[in-house]
Amino acid sequence: MGKDFVREILKERNVDEIWMIARRGDRLDAMAAKEPGRLRAFTLDLTEMSSFDELKAVLAEEKPQILYLVNSAGAGRIGRVDEIDEKEHAFVVDINVRALTCMSRICLPYLKKGSRIIQLCSGSSFLPQPEFASYAASKAYVRSFSRALGQELKKYGVTVTSVCPGPVKTEFFEAAGKEIAPAKKGFLVESKDVVKQAMKDAKSGKALSIYGTSMKLVHLAGKILPTRVVLSVMDVLMTD
Numbered sequence: 001m002g003k004d005f006v007r008e009i010l011k012e013r014n015v016d017e018i019w020m021i022a023r024r025g026d027r028l029d030a031m032a033a034k035e036p037g038r039l040r041a042f043t044l045d046l047t048e049m050s051s052f053d054e055l056k057a058v059l060a061e062e063k064p065q066i067l068y069l070v071n072s073a074g075a076g077r078i079g080r081v082d083e084i085d086e087k088e089h090a091f092v093v094d095i096n097v098r099a100l101t102c103m104s105r106i107c108l109p110y111l112k113k114g115s116r117i118i119q120l121c122s123g124s125s126f127l128p129q130p131e132f133a134s135y136a137a138s139k140a141y142v143r144s145f146s147r148a149l150g151q152e153l154k155k156y157g158v159t160v161t162s163v164c165p166g167p168v169k170t171e172f173f174e175a176a177g178k179e180i181a182p183a184k185k186g187f188l189v190e191s192k193d194v195v196k197q198a199m200k201d202a203k204s205g206k207a208l209s210i211y212g213t214s215m216k217l218v219h220l221a222g223k224i225l226p227t228r229v230v231l232s233v234m235d236v237l238m239t240d
């Protein structure tokens with residue numbers, strides 16, 4: 001989805017340059033080569049604290065005005081808690097929680113009135129999910145953190161939007177260790193549609209961006225149904 005955010009933000013006339021971050025620098029370089037002068041690639045692993053030292057130094061040197069901060073890097077591991085190695089759980093927490101928090105923090109001095117923070121959260125943040133436990137919990141953190149940060153930044157005219165899609169057609173499930181549950185396959189949506197909606201909602205200053213009716217219903221269900229009922233439904237949905 002990060003790539004689709006780059007495509008959308010490239011259309012913004014007031015954005016001079018987009019900084020992209022990922023571990024696979026070759027992919028970033030290939031993208032940057034297509035938009036010389038507008039895209040800049042940083043090959044960094046955001047689970048390493050040293051990456052934030054490096055970025056902080058570049059920010060301090062160049063003092064950019066950040067109009068959009070999109071925290072999209074993320075990962076999940078599908079399976080029961082005991083089926084997944086603890087290092088994999090730690091990776092999910094590190095990239096979804098720690099990296100997003102640190103990136104939000106180091107960018108704060110460079111935001112201005114009208115800047116938008118876009119946090120890639122998930123519909124999983126609405127309910128605990130057996131067989132996707134650390135992922136759903138990490139995204140519940142993202143939503144809570146982002147809501148609080150949005151409140152803190154309100155007086156400066158900076159908004160924070162949590163983007164909460166259901167399953168999206170990206171490489172996410174290739175890295176997730178197990179196939180997407182069959183019941184969820186029917187809900188798969190296109191990345192570009194989620195991203196377009198997210199940009200629209202961020203520009204309107206919405207705290208939540210939920211693409212599609214089914215995810216809006218999941219959001220509502222998470223609010224009104226008792227957690228034990230939600231968990232029983234999730235048990236059925238996550239079964240292979």
Ligand SMILES: NC(=O)c1ccc[n+]([C@@H]2O[C@H](COP(=O)([O-])OP(=O)(O)OC[C@H]3O[C@@H](n4cnc5c(N)ncnc54)[C@H](OP(=O)(O)O)[C@@H]3O)[C@@H](O)[C@H]2O)c1
Pocket residue numbers: 001002021022023024025044045046047071072073074075076095120121122123164165166167168169170171172173175
């Ligand atoms: N796809 C879905 O169904 C779905 C649904 C709801 C929410 N989301 C959320 O949306 C966001 C984007 O996911 P996606 O679907 O676009 O997944 P994706 O296709 O797997 O992309 C993940 C991106 O994160 C980068 N990344 C992963 N680990 C990193 C690290 N340690 N350091 C720096 N970059 C790292 C990856 O680049 P490198 O591997 O090159 O580092 C890649 O660009 C995630 O936060 C995800 O949780 C996804």
